[in-house]
Amino acid sequence: MERRNFFRITSLAGGGLLLGTYLPFSCTTVDESIVDWEPNFFIRIGSDNTITFICSQSELGQGTSTGLAMVAADELGVSMDKLKLEFGPGSSERYGYLQDTGGSNGLRMVWQSLREAMATTRGILVQAAAQKWNVAPEECYCEDGHIHRKDLNEKLPFGAVLDIASTLQAPREIQLKEPSEFKYIGKPVKGVKTKWATAGTTPYSINTKLPDMVYAAIERCPVWGGELVSFDGSKALEIPGVVDVMEVEPTELQQEDYRGGVRPGVAVLATSTWAAFEGKKALEIQWEMGKNGLKSNDDIRKELEADYQTKSEVVANLYDAEKLFPRGRKYISGTYDSPFQVNACMEPLNATAYHQGHKLEIWAGTQAPQLTRERIAELTGLPEAAIKVNNQPSGGGFGRRFFCDYVEEAVILSEKLRKPVKVTWSREDTFLTSKYHPLCKDYWEAALDANNFPVSIRYRGSINRPGAYRCYPYSIPFMSHSYLKYKEGRLLPRASWRSVFAHPWGLGMECFMDELAHNAGKDPLQFRLEVLKNAEIQEQKQWPWVGSDLYPKKLHNTLELVKEKSSWGRLRTNGIFQGVSAMCYNGSYCSMVADISVREGKIQVHKFTAVIDCGLAINPSQVKGQIEGSIMWGLTALLKTPITVKEGVVQESNYDSYDLLRMQEAPDVEVHIVETQDTPSGTGEVGVPGVAPAVLNAIFAATGKRIRQLPVTEELLMV
Known part of the structure; x- marks a missing residue:
């Protein structure tokens, strides 16, 4: 050639x-x-x-x-x-x-x-x-x-x-x-x-219209792992515009769970989305809920606690940490809990598919057009060359749109009808029968010297080993064990959630670093600077999507700058206290200081000061916007309603029961960008995992209470 x-x-x-x-x-x-x-x-x-x-x-x-x-x-x-x-x-x-x-x-x-x-x-x-x-x-x-x-x-x-x-x-x-x-x-x-x-002209995938298109809404089994027993669609067929009702057979959750996993359900096909939604309300369905129909959040926590009691292997050992846990030393430990989370994208999940037998075309807002194409080829038996995935803008993804299940549904129905089919999830669908960030329980422990300074740290929890997205940047020798597992299988199917497992990782690591600092009688920010100063560069570019090796010096620099910009440590007389966090995420580095007050069991977050090193900032306004959005996202997880499960069913169904941070609750945010010509790295997620620990550390400074779980409730503050 x-x-x-x-x-x-x-x-x-x-x-x-x-x-x-x-x-x-x-x-x-x-x-x-x-x-x-x-x-x-x-x-x-x-x-x-x-x-x-x-x-x-x-x-x-x-x-x-x-x-x-x-x-x-x-x-x-x-x-x-x-x-x-x-x-x-x-x-x-x-x-x-x-x-x-x-x-x-x-x-x-x-x-x-x-x-x-x-x-x-x-x-x-x-x-x-x-x-x-x-x-x-x-x-x-x-x-x-x-x-x-x-x-x-x-x-x-x-x-x-x-x-x-x-x-x-x-x-x-x-x-x-x-x-x-x-x-x-x-x-x-x-x-x-x-x-x-x-x-108002963004070509979102939800606006897709094709000739002779059928609109579909699906009633899915409310419990993951449940089965369809029977259904009666006669009343749905009486709704004007409804043309058919049919079963949606489940597809197996793949080992690589990004690749599909459709719940059993019943689809209502209509001449409009509204008619399909109305028809779905009229369905009469009997489900077999299965073993998950007997479980709730607390059952999952108990399974993780039980797994922690079992013997586990060491999967990562930085600086020979294992040698520094002998008998006779003093130890300090902390357990950190985070609940199920949902992505709650403003644009509900949707996809349009047109299966013509010999070829297939898809219109969807997806984070994974290549993965979707591969998965649909597996599902249909068509060669990838016969499948076209038109990747359209979407109203938010946050990791949820990396998963292929909602596209699978449209393909399954279009293959049966040999017509274009658009599947649109309702807002309730996106809360009740989606995929979710897992409930996590993380254990951190440190061995101390005679001066209460940590000489080694070990971890066992949600993460199998530290890596590009869950970095351990400090010089204190560190050891991690195999991650905790649910003994009875998943209660809810997993989705990525903005910053993925870096969120519970940051919650535990940065709260625990604060505890270590106070236990040693050190200023928390200065303590971090000390244990970053001599930390070694860590090689972590194992895959093309891992941005770069870990450079603790870069995190050190962001801490130095946030110390200056936040006026860290200066005496405040208005009841405002500060907390700090420092996080790395796939080549980006972000340090934060939260200014908060606690009065009568209520917390108010007044200000966040953030410093980010993301390499060359292509568009500084977008960098700032991403960090600002990350802070609001993290505060919602910290202060608002989580996803809860009772008898296998998610209890939060819309924004009335799953509250978001409101404008009047939003703090002032000040973002500073480190000037550098290094290769650009990401900004969409590095700002999330440091939010909760910065606020929790500030709560300790204000009240002397260590809160190690999310969300922070009035009851926790009043204890």
Whole structure:
């Protein structure tokens, strides 16, 4: 294959993985009216000079499409206001296996490859214009969608040189722009996503409409692991617009649980979503609830406690911690509990599928278009090449849209009907019969020296071992044991939840570090600085989606800065007390200080000061927005209603029973970004796990009470 038709760009993650990006110059559309040229899978240029950025990653409201468009615009030389936006379909052929968006990796994974693809395209355009002008390429440059001649007031739009560009080979060497040349990167930019949002034109998947489409609502078994016994759909069929009622057979929860797992249910098919919802209310169904129908939250906690009593193996041992737990030493320990959580996305889950027998097309807002495509191929027996996943923007994901079950439902129904079927979950569905962040119980223990200073720490709980998303950055020798397991199986199916297991990990680690500091008579922030100062760099780039090794010095620097910005330790006379936390998450580092007061059993969070090192901040306004949103998310988990389960059934059904943090309760938030030219890392999740411990540590400073569980209730504060 000639180089002009195939171009390999460098590793997305620095781990040696190569992504093959086809350059279909020889496949350029030959249309005399408008010719489209796609030099790679990120950009399309029309002969009318329409320039379209094709975003490979999912847009969930977090702004990834804007950040990536800024990178493309800067490296290619295009004005952001003239750059159109599309979203690439799920495709390992196009984007390798790094398209799925999770772990705060949406921008980081394609940062380098996108720059190289745009720099290559820029080089080809410059060569084409140089040929047209009969000058050396060095005399030309790209800016604002045009190729300019240096020192001459002459320019050509990109679209005017496509006839030549489409015949040229990709340059063997490319030159990436220097940071001093960036026009957008590092600045607060409003992209297409923001314009869509303000105009109310965001193409959410829930707005999908196709000819002859059937609308579906599903009544699912209220208990995970239950079975359908019988149903009567006659009353539902009397509802105007309802056309059919049918069983939805369950699919097995896969070992890799992102890949599906549909509950048994009954689907109502109608001519509108409203009719389908009304028909669902009229269903008469009998369920067999199974063994989970006898269980609740407390049963799960007891199972985890029982597992903790069993002997466990050591799975990670940093700095030979095992040698530092002899008999005769003093010990301190803490147990930290966090409940089930639900994602509660503003846009309910939905998917549209059209199964035509020999091929299948899907429209969905998903975080995992590639994984979804693979899973649906398994489910249907169709080859992946026959399946197209149109990845559309969604109104929030937070990890829940990485799972394939809601897409499976649409595919199952469309395969039966051989028509387009849109499945829409009600708000109640998203609370009552979804997937959830697990209930967690985590045990931390430290051995102390004669001065009550910790000489080693060990852990057993929800996490099997520390890693890129649950980092242990400190120099105190650390040992972890195999993670706790439910003995009777899951009460609720698992979903990722913003920051995933870093949330309970941060709750335990950062509260326990505070306890260790106070026990040793140390200032909590200064104590952290001491045990970070000599901590070693930890190698953790085992997979392409792990951003970088762990650099404790970076966390140390964020703590130093948050100490200054929060006026840490200065005497306060208005009843306000402070708590601190410091967290790492897949290459990003965030330290926080919470200012709170406690009066008559009620807590008020007045202010959060946060410092983040996320490498080069592509769009500082989006970075700040992500940290601000993370703080509100974390405070909701800390102060509001959790998901509770009684006799296998989730008790919270909507926002009336699952409360969110309200505007009048939101604290002031001050975010500071460390200035660096390091490779960009993620910002969507690093701010969540430090929220609860910062507030809980402040509560201890205010009251002397150690609260080790979520949520914080008035009863806990009054004890």
